[in-house]
Amino acid sequence: xxxxxxxxxxVGDKPIIKGLSLDLPDGEVHAIxxxxxxxxxxxxxxxxxxxxxxxxxxTATLDGQDxxxxxxxxxxxxxxxxxxxxxxxxxxxxxLNFLRTALNAQREQRGEDAVSAADFLRMARTESAAxxxxxxxxxRGVNVGFSGGEKKRNEMVQMALLQPKLAxxxxxxxxxxIDALRVVADGINRLRDPKRSFLLITHYQRLLDYVKPDxxxxxxxxxxxxxxxxxxxxxxEREGYVGIAx
Amino acid sequence: MNLPARLxxxxxxxxxxxxxxxxxxxxETALTSAPTRPANDAAPDLRPWMVPEHDGPLLIFVDGxxxxxxxxxxxxxxxxxxxxxxxxxxxxxxxAHRTVAVTAKPGERLHIxxxxxxxxxxxxxxxxxxxxxxxxxxxxxVGGGDCWTNVxxxxxxxxxxxxxxxxxxxxxxxxxxxxxxxTVGTAAHYxxxxxxxxxxxxxxxxxxxxxxDADARVDGTMVGGGRQILDIVGRVRHEGVGGTSGQTWxxxxxxxxxASFAGRIEVARGxxxxxxxxxxxxxxxxRTATVNAKPELEIFADDVKCAHGATxxxxxxxxxxxxxxxxxxxxxxxxxxxxxxxxxxxxxxENAELRDLLGNDARAAxxxxx
Ligand SMILES: Nc1ncnc2c1ncn2[C@@H]1O[C@H](COP(=O)(O)OP(=O)(O)O)[C@@H](O)[C@H]1O
Ligand SMILES: [Mg+2]
Numbered sequence: 001x002x003x004x005x006x007x008x009x010x011v012g013d014k015p016i017i018k019g020l021s022l023d024l025p026d027g028e029v030h031a032i033x034x035x036x037x038x039x040x041x042x043x044x045x046x047x048x049x050x051x052x053x054x055x056x057x058x059t060a061t062l063d064g065q066d067x068x069x070x071x072x073x074x075x076x077x078x079x080x081x082x083x084x085x086x087x088x089x090x091x092x093x094x095x096l097n098f099l100r101t102a103l104n105a106q107r108e109q110r111g112e113d114a115v116s117a118a119d120f121l122r123m124a125r126t127e128s129a130a131x132x133x134x135x136x137x138x139x140r141g142v143n144v145g146f147s148g149g150e151k152k153r154n155e156m157v158q159m160a161l162l163q164p165k166l167a168x169x170x171x172x173x174x175x176x177x178i179d180a181l182r183v184v185a186d187g188i189n190r191l192r193d194p195k196r197s198f199l200l201i202t203h204y205q206r207l208l209d210y211v212k213p214d215x216x217x218x219x220x221x222x223x224x225x226x227x228x229x230x231x232x233x234x235x236x237e238r239e240g241y242v243g244i245a246x
Numbered sequence: 247m248n249l250p251a252r253l254x255x256x257x258x259x260x261x262x263x264x265x266x267x268x269x270x271x272x273x274e275t276a277l278t279s280a281p282t283r284p285a286n287d288a289a290p291d292l293r294p295w296m297v298p299e300h301d302g303p304l305l306i307f308v309d310g311x312x313x314x315x316x317x318x319x320x321x322x323x324x325x326x327x328x329x330x331x332x333x334x335x336x337x338x339x340x341x342a343h344r345t346v347a348v349t350a351k352p353g354e355r356l357h358i359x360x361x362x363x364x365x366x367x368x369x370x371x372x373x374x375x376x377x378x379x380x381x382x383x384x385x386x387x388v389g390g391g392d393c394w395t396n397v398x399x400x401x402x403x404x405x406x407x408x409x410x411x412x413x414x415x416x417x418x419x420x421x422x423x424x425x426x427x428x429t430v431g432t433a434a435h436y437x438x439x440x441x442x443x444x445x446x447x448x449x450x451x452x453x454x455x456x457x458x459d460a461d462a463r464v465d466g467t468m469v470g471g472g473r474q475i476l477d478i479v480g481r482v483r484h485e486g487v488g489g490t491s492g493q494t495w496x497x498x499x500x501x502x503x504x505a506s507f508a509g510r511i512e513v514a515r516g517x518x519x520x521x522x523x524x525x526x527x528x529x530x531x532x533r534t535a536t537v538n539a540k541p542e543l544e545i546f547a548d549d550v551k552c553a554h555g556a557t558x559x560x561x562x563x564x565x566x567x568x569x570x571x572x573x574x575x576x577x578x579x580x581x582x583x584x585x586x587x588x589x590x591x592x593x594x595x596e597n598a599e600l601r602d603l604l605g606n607d608a609r610a611a612x613x614x615x616x
Binding site: 048049050051071072073075076077081082084087088090091092093097098099101102103105106109141142158162 | 562563564565567568569570571572573574575576578579582583585586587589590
């Protein structure tokens with residue numbers, strides 16, 4: 001699914017990602033854990049094609065397609081989804097309009113027919129209910145007046161509607177209370193599929209108690225310093241990143 | 247009084263502060279031009295600008311002349327009205343040179359549509375809303391060429407009366423100017439919303455005087471491209487206690503366009519508990535465009551709340567990335583964000599169809615400038 005090889009990336013002139021390699025096979029869930037400032041969000045932005053994040057070396061492919069050669073919107077249409085650590089507020093654009101525009105933009109790029117207004121509304125109703133967001137939230141401006149937890153659940157609604165091949169979820173679990181964490185984890189588990197992979201970026205092993213990862217990677221100073229099974233998350237929790245580093 | 251033939255005949259105070267951003271050369275062109283439609287002609291095809299499902303009175307004007315064919319004036323009087331003070335030079339000019347004055351009183355929503363084909367046209371509109379009544383009007387300005395459409399609006403709302411006015415300036419080129427003099431009585435309301443696009447040069451002057459517990463809103467959107475010059479000069483004066491007012495303007499300027507707003511809030515001695523607000527935001531689509539914003543406060547009472555904010559910026563890069571990350575191409579994302587930006591100025595419009603109509607006008611204007 002996702003293959004990253006010796007990736008180097010800079011923000012401005014500052015190198016942040018320094019020789020990162022990762023293989024995420026079809027249908028698997030991998031977790032990336034790392035201290036603040038280690039480059040987790042930067043990695044997610046580089047993979048999703050944000051302006052200002054410059055790749056200086058290495059490759060990244062999605063199902064064999066060169067991700068780095070595509071514009072951000074093309075990567076989304078190719079099946080990449082980024083759940084943002086800090087979802088953006090867009091006053092004046094309703095959540096429903098945002099989602100429908102996104103869904104149909106992706107479908108158009110893939111040569112598929114647009115989803116009708118009625119079908120879309122049905123899907124939006126189902127998914128907002130699944131993530132415990134009211135239709136009122138769906139009619140409001142994107143993330144405007146949403147609590148931190150509501151913003152994260154809104155990211156999940158988007159993921160569920162857009163049905164990506166690969167979901168990069170950047171600290172979707174931070175700022176969630178235990179009930180919301182459950183709702184989010186259930187949603188991820190429901191979407192797990194042999195043809196869909198997840199990269200969960202997280203600080204805590206908490207989310208990983210609900211969504212069992214196949215592999216856990218430790219990201220430190222822009223590179224993966226250790227990889228292991230789910231037990232690595234518990235080890236990290238006990239010993240901290242400093243203990244693991246060596 | 248003869249129609250002015252030269253700019254000097256009008257005697258506009260060009261060196262005055264209030265006029266520094268306006269463009270008078272286009273007025274000059276119109277003064278030496280004539281209508282391209284014969285004076286006995288019926289109205290052109292106005293269907294593209296009609297208000298859907300409109301069932302109130304409809305008044306059609308061509309080059310300042312009232313056209314009976316197609317008009318359905320109903321209860322609206324089209325005759326000479328008595329002179330009323332309160333206007334600046336433009337307003338006085340319009341009142342002196344009108345061919346007909348429209349005096350509207352409450353009833354169903356009124357639609358006035360003016361088609362300009364060239365030369366100067368002066369309209370004199372009087373909105374007289376008695377106590378406790380509500381009147382609604384939509385004005386649509388279309389046509390184009392070497393024309394100058396000059397409108398005087400004299401509005402007065404008696405105690406508890408409500409005037410709701412929507413102004414669509416969709417003239418394709420030429421000049422459009424208006425002078426609004428409004429008196430908002432005790433607990434009365436005056437609300438207007440404007441959509442200024444496509445015209446080569448526009449100037450809206452308004453002066454509203456508010457009594458006790460009166461409320462006024464003057465909102466609008468300016469969309470300019472090319473070398474368009476759009477200019478708002480507003481004055482809201484609170485003379486009574488407990489008055490509220492809001493002015494929300496959004497401007498989008500592309501290419502070499504210039505959009506300006508000078509808005510003055512005056513709070514007279516004794517006008518306690520006034521709450522006045524001015525909210526101006528502009529979006530520059532190109533670095534070559536210009537936006538001027540000048541809020542002014544003159545306050546002679548102590549227990550008042552006056553807020554004003556003016557920002558000039560570009561589209562939010564975080565929002566653009568967010569949309570891109572969801573699969574929306576850059577152009578479509580920019581369109582969506584720009585439409586959302588201008589729609590802010592239509593928030594106070596209660597009627598959803600009218601809000602959509604203005605949104606569509608704005609969308610068309612935005613498409614034209616990029
Ligand atoms: N836009 C930026 N400009 C400059 N430095 C940045 C920018 N974004 C991130 N960085 C730097 O990159 C490093 C990694 O940041 P980030 O990827 O946000 O880490 P994490 O998500 O792991 O907490 C930090 O040192 C941060 O200061
Ligand atoms: Mg981060």
